[in-house]
Amino acid sequence: MDRLDAMQVLLAVVDAGSLSAGSRKLNAPLPSVSRKVAELERFLGTHLLIRTSRNIQLTDAGRDYVEAARQIVAQIKEAELRASGEYEVPRGELAITMPLVFGQQQVMPLALDFLCEHPEIILNVLSVDRVVHLVDEHVDVGIRLGRLVDSSLYAVKVGDFRLVTYASPAYLARNGLPLRPEDLVNHDAAVFGAIEAASWIYDLDGQKVQAAPNIRIRANTSTDAIEAAVRGIGVARAPSYQALNELRTGALVRILDEHDNKTFPVHLVYARQGLLPLKVRAFLDWMVPRMREALRQLEDI
Template sequence: MDQLAALATFVRVVDEGSLSGAARSLPSSLTSVSRQLSALERHFGTQFVRRTTRRLALTDEGRMLYDRAKAILAEIKQVETALSASREVPAGRLRISAPTLIGRMLVAPILAEFLKRYPSLSVDLQIVDRTVDMLEEDIHVALRIGHLPDSGLVARRLADIRMIVCAAPSYLERRGTPATPAELTGHDCLAFSDTPGSGEWRFGKETGARSRVAISPRLWINSLDALFRAAEQGAGVVRLPSWLVKRELAAGRLVRILKDHEPAPSPLHLLFQSARLASPKTRVFADYLIERWRRADPFGSQPAGSSPDTAVSSQRTLRS
């Protein structure tokens, strides 16, 4: 008996709800399907299916085998995909999701060269500041900031995103430099938000107590780079990702403040659906992004992709 073929037939019988339905969908003869199911039951020494004139019903052992067989067949399919991936030319449409600022400033500018390298590929870049459902929205690759919940996704850590507070020298000369987060209540704060009104900023060292400080923004904008320009012109105190303002900090156009109170950085991950991990188009994009970010070092930290690969729940990793 070909055990793998028999397991696949058993799963098809359960999915179709009948031996004849399985025979039609495989396609195979009804006799062959019945013979493989009987051989499987003899091999394991137990009954998996109770047959009646109207329907099939799984035994407890049958339900257990069905769940295990589905998982085994899925794993084998992924292995087949992985082994054939190196022989395939990346082609088709690649759907990418990224946070607005990173997508617009760090992903979109490198896509023209990517498309030149892979003329059989097309790209959809979705730039949104929300958590996308990769399965529901058919996203192949997603960039996501923050700690990840357990899921079936596979993740590769690319960088750490640190949020810092800064202001222009002209503003600090006029209004003074806050020494603690609590002193921000007396300052003109510039807030990133989709909804105007009050807000809060998180503070706290990587080790130690964390705190949230309520702010009443003098200016709110739903664009981080617009806020950054307003701060550069002396409008007030702003909280931004450090990578966005590293040139302005180096040139002295902005001054970093409250450094001792900054929260721990948030990780930036590249996410994949496990079933798409070995797909040539996702693999070449991951390699290309990491290659470009290693050279450009946009986050001013360790090179992109140099940290160990991280799997979320599934315990699978992307190749280096």
């Protein structure tokens, strides 16, 4: 029995939550995965897993063994990285994840510049609007918007963004400029689901005010809501990074800016098990100051 291979199979099963899910994660036949776990249990002379029809649970011995196995596998991985030279020159595959629109506009231009400076790094990019589990999905660095919920990760804050209310000059010429949040009751709006509940709460003289515009279109993406605002359908509210081109061209202008005070943090997050690979450190060192400057410039547009 290959004990290291058996450990890795066991960890995959535990992380996936079942033998069948573990076999899919490993791209290995279910009977082979089940056999390797059983062989490991026979070798150790104890049960590691309690198998049910739907999932698995760890025994007390299993919890202790899995914790030790994780440390052993991490140490071996670190030794392999050292031997391959990843701690001497930034090289190898680097996996990052980012939200779709923010990643496209704010992260990818910097990441491509990073690749030009580091020719021995291969970048794998996962752009999705969901929280990616870095360890389970083998991702090195994540860009997270908003409050962090996973305290097990290392995090570096690079700045903030805020919600901004937009309207087209043509719409304002027809309907007038709202000067206070209460004025939106006389205006049409294009909203999107991700921030719909919070987007119409403003700060008025230190008091939270709920604005109530007439909703003309409800979209599931901010891109559609912004496009509706450009076409003069109504006002829209979206994160400050999502209408940069429209602001630069004059297709949209900011309104109620003095009442948009709520900010949301932006972090780079990573899991640290042992010595941080040089490719990850190089990426963080490159991105952190540049993203801080890019987010700072958002307020100047």
